[in-house]
Amino acid sequence: MKEETRRGTTFTRRSLLKGMVAAVATAISMRPSRDSSAHDFHGYDSNRGVLVDLTRCIGCRSCEVACSQEHGLAPPDGMLENYQPLEPQYRETRRPDHQAFTVVNQYQSPLYDHPLFKKTQCNHCLEPACLTACFVNAYTKTPEGAVIYNESVCVGCRTCMVACPFSIPAFRYDSAFDAQIMKCNFCFDTRLSKGRPPACVEACPMEALTFGYRDELLKIARKRLRDLPGRYHREIYGEFEAGGTSWLYLSPVPFEEAGFDTRVPRQPILHFVKDFLAVVPMVLTIWPGLFAGIYLLAKSNKTADNTTSKEDKSDETIER
Amino acid sequence: MKPLSGNVTDSIGRHTVGGASSQRLLDKVFLGLSRRDYLSQFLANPVNWALSLILAIGIPLLCQRYLFGLQAISHGSQDYPWGVLLGFGLFGMVPLSASGFLLSTTVEIFQRDDFRPIERLALLNGLLGYFFAVVFLLVDLGMPWRLTYPMVVSFGPAAVLFLVAWHVATYLSVQIAEMVPAVSEWADWPGLKRFVKKLTLGLTIAGIILSTLHQGALGALFCYAPAKIHPLWIAPEFQWLHFFVSSIFAGLCMVIVVSWLVRKTMAWRCDHRFLDTLDEITLGLAKGAAMAMITYLVIKIVAIAHDQEWLLLISGWGLYYLLELGLGTLVPLIIFAYGVRHRRVTMVRWGALLAVAGIVWNRLNTVLICYNYRLHQEIPYWKELWVVLTVLSFYFIVYRFFLYRIPVLFEWRD
Numbered sequence: 001m002k003e004e005t006r007r008g009t010t011f012t013r014r015s016l017l018k019g020m021v022a023a024v025a026t027a028i029s030m031r032p033s034r035d036s037s038a039h040d041f042h043g044y045d046s047n048r049g050v051l052v053d054l055t056r057c058i059g060c061r062s063c064e065v066a067c068s069q070e071h072g073l074a075p076p077d078g079m080l081e082n083y084q085p086l087e088p089q090y091r092e093t094r095r096p097d098h099q100a101f102t103v104v105n106q107y108q109s110p111l112y113d114h115p116l117f118k119k120t121q122c123n124h125c126l127e128p129a130c131l132t133a134c135f136v137n138a139y140t141k142t143p144e145g146a147v148i149y150n151e152s153v154c155v156g157c158r159t160c161m162v163a164c165p166f167s168i169p170a171f172r173y174d175s176a177f178d179a180q181i182m183k184c185n186f187c188f189d190t191r192l193s194k195g196r197p198p199a200c201v202e203a204c205p206m207e208a209l210t211f212g213y214r215d216e217l218l219k220i221a222r223k224r225l226r227d228l229p230g231r232y233h234r235e236i237y238g239e240f241e242a243g244g245t246s247w248l249y250l251s252p253v254p255f256e257e258a259g260f261d262t263r264v265p266r267q268p269i270l271h272f273v274k275d276f277l278a279v280v281p282m283v284l285t286i287w288p289g290l291f292a293g294i295y296l297l298a299k300s301n302k303t304a305d306n307t308t309s310k311e312d313k314s315d316e317t318i319e320r
Numbered sequence: 321m322k323p324l325s326g327n328v329t330d331s332i333g334r335h336t337v338g339g340a341s342s343q344r345l346l347d348k349v350f351l352g353l354s355r356r357d358y359l360s361q362f363l364a365n366p367v368n369w370a371l372s373l374i375l376a377i378g379i380p381l382l383c384q385r386y387l388f389g390l391q392a393i394s395h396g397s398q399d400y401p402w403g404v405l406l407g408f409g410l411f412g413m414v415p416l417s418a419s420g421f422l423l424s425t426t427v428e429i430f431q432r433d434d435f436r437p438i439e440r441l442a443l444l445n446g447l448l449g450y451f452f453a454v455v456f457l458l459v460d461l462g463m464p465w466r467l468t469y470p471m472v473v474s475f476g477p478a479a480v481l482f483l484v485a486w487h488v489a490t491y492l493s494v495q496i497a498e499m500v501p502a503v504s505e506w507a508d509w510p511g512l513k514r515f516v517k518k519l520t521l522g523l524t525i526a527g528i529i530l531s532t533l534h535q536g537a538l539g540a541l542f543c544y545a546p547a548k549i550h551p552l553w554i555a556p557e558f559q560w561l562h563f564f565v566s567s568i569f570a571g572l573c574m575v576i577v578v579s580w581l582v583r584k585t586m587a588w589r590c591d592h593r594f595l596d597t598l599d600e601i602t603l604g605l606a607k608g609a610a611m612a613m614i615t616y617l618v619i620k621i622v623a624i625a626h627d628q629e630w631l632l633l634i635s636g637w638g639l640y641y642l643l644e645l646g647l648g649t650l651v652p653l654i655i656f657a658y659g660v661r662h663r664r665v666t667m668v669r670w671g672a673l674l675a676v677a678g679i680v681w682n683r684l685n686t687v688l689i690c691y692n693y694r695l696h697q698e699i700p701y702w703k704e705l706w707v708v709l710t711v712l713s714f715y716f717i718v719y720r721f722f723l724y725r726i727p728v729l730f731e732w733r734d
């Protein structure tokens with residue numbers, strides 16, 4: 001009995017060691033590299049953006065048309081010769097999807113005597129949630145500020161759609177073989193990478209959209225707030241939302257009146273996941289020792305009680 | 321479901337002598353019955369007819385999905401990127417399959433030999449649950465042929481899903497290894513069994529680590545949407561703990577339910593060791609589950625206190641939340657407390673069933689019902705539900721196939 005126990009223990013320690021080596025190897029190989037991607041990233045100086053001024057937009061939807069042409073998408077429906085912005089289907093309900101990268105919706109606020117028009121597209125966040133959520137790194141934040149997507153690695157898990165606080169990425173559900181995420185790319189390939197403004201900005205007849213460096217745009221926006229105090233709600237949407245976005249908005253009314261989501265947190269979305277990411281290395285390092293210790297304790301208790309069951313003995317014989 | 325009990329020959333519980341080994345293996349696959357007898361017992365079972373009906377409609381639906389895209393079987397909603405397929409198939413199946421790591425920890429680490437008779441059932445339940453969660457993923461992913469991309473092609477190591485992918489893949493291999501002894505007894509490969517037995521402890525500890533992390537990670541995935549999910553269902557600091565702790569009682573309750581079903585429908589396949597200890601084991605599992613439930617309730621309350629959400633509790637959503645927590649966790653907890661004390665095993669089993677449903681309900685709430693609660697509600701398309709049912713039928717068929725054959729409910733007599 002004694003002999004057996006001793007050998008049993010040797011075996012135990014050895015396999016324990018093996019187990020721990022394996023566990024630590026797993027630990028190291030799986031440790032999320034905490035400095036990669038957007039972890040401590042606060043944007044590029046060269047980040048361009050667009051300032052959208054809701055007081056200037058008349059809801060002509062020229063930007064929608066220009067966008068669909070630029071990206072080879074079907075022209076937006078409901079575009080008549082003389083488009084009537086009051087048609088109910090263009091109010092509030094539309095979002096960018098796989099057929100349109102930008103949409104202009106109409107809102108009516110009791111605080112404003114005109115209808116309000118809000119253009120929605122990807123805001124090209126400084127710390128994009130879509131990018132941090134993607135497990136194959138399909139998204140890239142370019143130094144110019146665009147958040148672009150690489151369909152050749154995307155698996156179609158749609159976590160980016162869940163993560164985007166502005167609900168921008170859309171999925172092509174209608175194709176089995178050509179499914180992919182569809183979203184505004186700031187016209188990166190065709191324009192932004194060459195320093196040119198995106199198609200929608202060029203198409204706007206009212207100069208409601210201003211293209212430039214984000215820093216400059218913030219200055220312009222603040223100047224407008226200063227010069228025309230009665231005209232604007234005194235905030236810039238996008239300055240801090242989700243850690244800051246490349247697209248910035250000025251509105252005559254509080255933003256929730258014009259269909260903006262004001263519950264979007266100020267911190268980058270990654271902030272909310274950090275707590276869990278911090279737990280990972282802890283579990284990886286503490287668990288193996290802890291449970292190995294419990295095992296040894298339980299095992300030695302059992303031998304001390306001399307209650308080793310028949311089954312265990314047969315195990316040991318096999319193990320030897 | 322009795323038709324088998326009479327005819328099954330003794331040859332399926334032990335190795336018979338004589339005959340070519342391939343012949344013997346085939347014999348074991350057909351449970352020692354002649355092909356005719358096998359077919360007639362198959363047809364005599366109404367459950368098989370129901371399964372056939374589900375598959376007859378479900379398999380064409382699956383073909384539709386792979387030919388014409390997800391839109392063919394779901395609403396393809398841009399606002400609800402994860403539907404029932406993932407809400408049930410991934411987020412529901414994975415906690416219910418925590419049983420493997422829980423029981424192997426109990427038996428191999430805590431050295432509780434009294435739970436050994438049910439260890440293999442728990443391991444099998446875990447393995448199949450994970451395997452079918454991956455099957456659900458393969459149906460739901462836009463590009464299922466790229467399933468391995470996060471492992472081999474392109475890495476996003478800071479993403480929570482990256483962790484889930486790696487851990488589920490690794491843990492699946494761990495679970496396969498843990499099932500090897502049972503299969504090799506059945507197939508008569510003693511060498512393989514000896515080899516894997518040596519790894520048991522390492523495998524078990526790896527299982528604990530991987531399970532803690534990916535069960536938690538499934539919760540942490542929702543931290544990406546802190547403003548989209550109703551605040552009562554999301555607490556960024558605690559979400560991973562909520563998911564992890566609830567997976568503990570989810571896994572234990574699932575084993576109670578499965579072992580109950582098994583005893584009711586395939587007692588012929590169980591040996592005395594299993595049948596005689598099952599009641600005692602059930603009570604033991606319920607005790608463990610009750611402790612996890614208490615912990616869960618406490619951290620749920622802590623999360624509400626931390627986020628100062630007391631007032632939300634008296635809204636409509638708040639009542640719905642209390643209903644979920646009450647029916648899904650508190651009532652089963654009370655049932656367990658009473659049932660264990662007064663040794664009312666059947667009562668405990670009903671309680672476990674309620675808790676299993678409660679976990680699925682909680683996951684569906686987080687993924688679907690309370691997600692984008694400020695927008696419209698997504699009512700799943702019937703085809704999507706039918707596909708869920710179809711995959712579940714495959715799950716059931718494979719589960720039953722293994723239980724009938726490999727020594728899970730009985731010990732191999734050699």
Ligand code: SF4
Binds near residue numbers: 123128163168169
């Ligand atoms: S708006 Fe959404 S899709 Fe665009 S960069 Fe930000 S998180 Fe990504």
Ligand code: SF4
Binds near residue numbers: 154160
């Ligand atoms: S759907 Fe594609 S791009 Fe979006 S998170 Fe998944 S793999 Fe990344």
